[in-house]
Amino acid sequence: MKIGVLTIGAELLNGARIDTNSNWISKTVIDHGGMVEFNISTKDNQSSIIKALDFLLDQSIDMIIMTGGLGPTHDDITAKTLFEYFDDIPILDEKYWNFLVSRFKKKGFKVSALNKTLALKPSNGKIIDNPIGTARGLHFSSNKKEIIALPGVPSEMKSMMREATLPMIKKISQKSIHSSILRTTGITESSLYEKLFSLIKQAPDVELAFLPSLFGVDLRTSSTDNDKFSNFLMQVKILLDEFIYSDKNLELEEVVVNLLNNHNLTVATAESCTGGLIGDRITNTSGASKVFKGGIIAYSNEIKINQLGVKKETIQKFGAVSIETASEMAAGVQKLFSTDIGISSTGIAGPLGGNKDKPVGLVYIAISINGVTTVYKNNFKSNRKNNKRITSQVALNLVRKELLKF
């Protein structure tokens, strides 16, 4: 079924906020048989909202999902606009009003500050419950089109989509869509396409979308046919093998922490050019404390030598950005922190510090495990922040690949 999204709020049109709601909705409805055809953002004024509604209702779409403007402040005019637009005379929902009042009193707020709009319910339309907030959603039907209005707060919108709107989309589209995301890293989009080309040609009933980012390419597979879907997915997994780091939509650092936990192994980091980013990512995962002892951010040569035990001569002879320094950093931190694995990064993040022999983007990553240290040379050619990010991804992926051997 076809969907139009209408996001409402001045903050979306003056640059104060990026509209992530419409992106989330677009991504999420697909798995339930929906496809967004138009996305419109308007200010929170009545005439703009009406113009956008007129436009969307004029298209061959089955549902309009609106977000924003349902709160208690004077800017929040979505409910009022919809009541007028659909000639609906709303009534006060006494039960909900009493609930709001007692809730306000309990929190010590002034009840006078409470807006009755929050407790209005349409005569013809329906209410959509808000499991985590006070602003409820609205649902009108007009001319075989469903019009859904949800709050703009992302957590509330998402929870209401999951509980009410997505099941409705699934029911209307009458499609049971099977879908799955395989996350890959260490392989380009074009190489993935080459590897999967004949498989894609053989499976016209399965849709495969390539979603590239700095960290790799996510592959979204979907189909209405369960057998074809499962078979396709199995083939992709065989073809891509270790390039896939998750089929459960996990971050690479979560996969690494889980693998370390499973094998009861520990890791420590010795970071130069990444400046702490690898440790930051590992510790974004709950449970990291069981496997991550810590690390040394050895940004200056002095710290590389004094703390990590890199030999002074190594830096003098080969430089801080070299195979030799990377190797001694990884081995050094592994020994010093008594961990099973040591991982290091040293490179030229840019924009300054590069030269002909050692250009910006040159990064050595080393991993020390079971007494063996291996160094990988990379040329990332991006800007400072992205060179750091890509380095952290490659480093974490090296740890993952080593752990797969256990």
Next chain:
Amino acid sequence: MKIGVLTIGAELLNGARIDTNSNWISKTVIDHGGMVEFNISTKDNQSSIIKALDFLLDQSIDMIIMTGGLGPTHDDITAKTLFEYFDDIPILDEKYWNFLVSRFKKKGFKVSALNKTLALKPSNGKIIDNPIGTARGLHFSSNKKEIIALPGVPSEMKSMMREATLPMIKKISQKSIHSSILRTTGITESSLYEKLFSLIKQAPDVELAFLPSLFGVDLRTSSTDNDKFSNFLMQVKILLDEFIYSDKNLELEEVVVNLLNNHNLTVATAESCTGGLIGDRITNTSGASKVFKGGIIAYSNEIKINQLGVKKETIQKFGAVSIETASEMAAGVQKLFSTDIGISSTGIAGPLGGNKDKPVGLVYIAISINGVTTVYKNNFKSNRKNNKRITSQVALNLVRKELLKF
């Protein structure tokens, strides 16, 4: 002047990419006298683009800025659509075509892969040069409305906006807008509003927008009247004083690195709950190597004791998340790394590990400088990632505030 934005691309409607172009355009045109009224995203098919154009041309707006669909692949149908829409019979720009062919040959690409659409120029409309790519922009005028089409690649779109479209907006709007962003941290939006309330009331000709994020609130001041603008800005700076960390749109870490450089001081980090994030942020700034020696990510107690020299008894008696441990961490790393400043973090990022006495979000941040260590207790009450982020912001702000005393 009023502007409509039309972003084109299937990837914007299937969730593969967040539309950051429209956000950038919305934010940027304001300073040149423009205001976005509607933003529409459509798939790259001709009928959808035409429907969106019809809608936007029907509104009381002065300009439509389109992005996307100008490249050489079969999906790129913006140019074709616009030529047909405006009854324009385009002609081949021989000079540009020859330039493209020679460029392709130089790079070793097949000329057959080159699409002539790239070298078409409108008979009635105009070409907008692309300083950094091959896809040029288009400019049509219709019914006193300007229609601008730019590539979807953000860097190309931005450079063409800066060189051609923004000056055009400024000329049409005939407004010279003065604007400035003051970045604040460590103060809530409502406290800011209270502090600025009477000033705002006294200056109706100056517009002040509050742009809140996890890291603080940015204040965007704008006015057409230069004197009133400068006066307002001066008053805000006096009222908010040290809550403002930048009036040049810098990140907090850039401000800290610049201040350290100015005072010729060095810093080291001892991070537990932030796991390396403070170091990561400092090293996002070019020039950090002059002032940041490095740090120790002391995630486990063993590392806090063995590497940072935190006393075993301190952790046994007070716990790893305590004033005492934070203090010994900051002082320890400052001494160990021989820096002027040591900064530490220890806390419960969550979601696990909290209890009644030490809840999730409890974070101690310590700063050691000139032989004095000061510890700050915080209760952040957010999720794991955000507790880490807020901690890094508060820690960097503490360093900044100490440096202001020099």
